[in-house]
Amino acid sequence: MAKRPNPRAIKAARTYTIEEAAQTLGVTTGTIRSWVKSGLPLMRSRRPFLILGDDLRGFLEDRAKRRKAPLQPDQLRCFTCKVGRTPMGLMVDCIPQTPKTARLLGLCEVCGGTCNLMISQTKIDHYSQIFEVAIKEGR
Template identity: 70%
Template sequence: MAKRPNPRAIRSTRTYTIDEAAIAMNITTSTIRSWVKAGLPLMRSRRPYLILGDALQHFLQDRATQSRTPLKADQLYCLSCKAGRAPMGMMVDCIPQTPKTARLEGLCEACGGTCNRMISRARIADFAAIFDLALNEGRQA
């Protein structure tokens, strides 16, 4: 099963049954049913109930927007606290991910768990001014 459903797998001009929508996005039908309970609109005039592709795309985009956590310039996202936190001693490792991105990794000052933040490699100098940054060029994720 997909970790995150891709709204681009849905055609906005089509209508889908619950089963068809689940197959198109490679998720279970129970996931679609839970989305209906959470507010995904259905066409209930007759059976089988239909879902407008456009409505499903907007529903997924709204959920993705709501789940984002804005971070301040001096924060990383703590995986344990599920919130933006400053790293211990403002010390972070900069780990290259792709040719254009890097990941800042540190320890949460509140719980001691791992904190991360994805950044553009072009902005490494900006974050080096905020954090005590250690570049790990040899380590690729």
């Protein structure tokens, strides 16, 4: 099963049954039915109910767009809260991931969970002005 359904797998000019849509996106039929309950339009004129590919693609893109929330300059994304949070005491660890990227890790002020932000290694100096950065060993 796919972690996040890819809207580009849907052909906009085609109609899908619930089963076809589930198979195309790699999700269960129950997932498609829950999307219908939360606003995915169906063609109910006859059975089997059909879903317009354009509607399904638009529904998935809107869902993805609503999930994305830009971070403030002093925020990292909290894994537990699933939103941008300021790390405790503005202290973060910088862990190099690849020759070009690094990961900033801190503790969430609200829940105490891990906060994370992937950055370019060229921006470490910029984030050092905002946070108290401790550079750790990378991979």
